[in-house]
Amino acid sequence: MSLKEKINIAKLPKHIAIIMDGNGRWAKQQGEDRIFGHEHGVKSVRACVEAAAEVGVKYLTIYTFSTENWNRPQEEVIAIMQLLVHTISGEVESLHKNGVRLQAIGDLDSLPKDCVEELQMGIERTKDNTRLTLVLALSYSSRWEITNAVQKIAKQIENKTLSANSINEQTINAALCTADMPEPELMIRTSGEHRISNFLLWQLAYAELYFTDKLWPDFGKEELYEAILDYQNRERRFGKTSEQLIS
């Protein structure tokens, strides 16, 4: 039986979040420069989008560029932004044909103009698709997002549309970039690093974390299926005991 056939469709995570990591090390192993790794990383994104859509995952969020990544050497930042523009413009039609809706979270105003324009066109073109939502986290970090959310809530209090006592989890959820999305049940990080790197800190509160040594350009459909199967073998207790879950 193939890995894909082993997946229990009834227990599928609705939302998978991925920290794609290891492009630079992968390139170094090939004796190439870092951007070569990023270029090859695009193939892995394509493979994961296809695999997620094929099994019926509804949301796939990919950490594409973090707030902290602006501190990389300028030539790498520029090359990543150019790669983003080309990739989005080259992929939108195929995403659309496959029923994929494109969305983005992060400080999009900080991205180069051509990048934002390409992104907005892609988002608009695919907005009615319902098979899979692909969310690119761009110029994103969780602390940026939470700071932003606190400002939004504070403004509502300031103009008296909200009282401090009525703030609850829903208020906070609604102020985040992910307001309309389900929480990720599975978070995957490649390249052997075991950290969250400022990604979806609030939303990952109860996600199952999956780490693999594979470098991102080596991560494909089979690897995604493997991660889903691993997730399906976990017991998600949400604070309860095992016995409570059985009864």
Ligand code: IPE
């Ligand atoms: C992930 O690969 C891609 C981005 C962060 C844009 P890296 O570029 O972080 O690769 P390593 O971690 O240096 O190998």
Ligand code: IPE
């Ligand atoms: C996290 O990867 C950001 C993205 C995948 C876009 P990094 O490679 O930048 O993370 P750290 O800094 O090593 O934790």
Ligand code: MG
């Ligand atoms: Mg890295």
